[in-house]
Amino acid sequence: FSAEVHSLPLKGKHVLITAGPTREELDPVRFFSNASTGKMGYSIASQAVAMGARVTLISGPVSLEAPTGAELIQVESAEQMFERVLQRYDEADIVIKTAAVADYRPKFSSSQKMKKSEGTLVIEMERTPDILKELGRRKRNQILVGFAAETNSVEEYAKRKLQEKNLDFIVANNVSEEGAGFGTDTNIVTIYRRDGEHIELPLLQKKEVADRLLAAVAAVSGSETK
Numbered sequence: 235f236s237a238e239v240h241s242l243p244l245k246g247k248h249v250l251i252t253a254g255p256t257r258e259e260l261d262p263v264r265f266f267s268n269a270s271t272g273k274m275g276y277s278i279a280s281q282a283v284a285m286g287a288r289v290t291l292i293s294g295p296v297s298l299e300a301p302t303g304a305e306l307i308q309v310e311s312a313e314q315m316f317e318r319v320l321q322r323y324d325e326a327d328i329v330i331k332t333a334a335v336a337d338y339r340p341k342f343s344s345s346q347k348m349k350k351s352e353g354t355l356v357i358e359m360e361r362t363p364d365i366l367k368e369l370g371r372r373k374r375n376q377i378l379v380g381f382a383a384e385t386n387s388v389e390e391y392a393k394r395k396l397q398e399k400n401l402d403f404i405v406a407n408n409v410s411e412e413g414a415g416f417g418t419d420t421n422i423v424t425i426y427r428r429d430g431e432h433i434e435l436p437l438l439q440k441k442e443v444a445d446r447l448l449a450a451v452a453a454v455s456g457s458e459t460k
């Protein structure tokens with residue numbers, strides 16, 4: 235029945251979502267992280283379940299309830315997120331990377347709590363793996379969706395990430411705008427497609443942003459894999 239098809243546009247699809255921040259440990263009581271709260275990713279996970287998808291949510295540390303009906307895999311560091319995402323990548327039809335992955339981690343971490351001393355402390359940082367870029371390299375027929383958090387030149391940087399990471403969609407987010415970005419219940423995004431088209435959305439609840447994004451992805455997904 236066509237009504238059923240439209241109410242469950244992601245039926246039969248495995249959607250892999252990453253959400254939240256990562257934590258990069260310095261010592262047993264300290265870490266580097268960022269302001270991500272996971273709301274955008276958890277909203278997408280709930281909406282994807284409602285649209286009929288099988289959902290795997292790989293999440294950094296957040297204080298949100300697990301979305302009903304999704305498999306939740308909790309991780310801490312970028313390295314752990316990388317491993318878990320790769321384990322599930324081959325079986326995924328759609329991958330949506332909302333996670334705010336730390337770009338750097340301390341080069342050395344201490345197994346004991348560091349003691350303070352006089353003067354300044356210099357911490358050497360090294361790069362974490364770029365998970366999404368690696369997924370772009372290994373892409374077969376998955377639909378890859380990235381998020382770009384920017385404070386300036388939003389369109390330019392977002393489109394560059396779409397190209398460099400071999401994505402199908404990128405959701406550009408001006409995190410310096412009121413009502414957008416980290417911690418808020420709303421977001422203002424523009425969704426850029428690989429073919430150059432874009433969908434500019436107004437200020438919306440994150441649930442509504444999730445709905446619109448998944449509808450755009452489902453439209454492409456249906457025709458490509460079936």
Ligand code: CTP
Nearest residue numbers: 331332333335362363364365366380381382383
């Ligand atoms: N991303 C990732 N692994 C990283 C860094 C980012 O998978 N180590 C993903 C994010 O989940 C997001 C996309 O890449 O979907 C863009 O993240 P963003 O931080 O906006 O871009 P970066 O490529 O890290 O570049 P920069 O922070 O310098 O703008």
Ligand code: CA
Nearest residue numbers: 334335336337
């Ligand atoms: Ca980054």
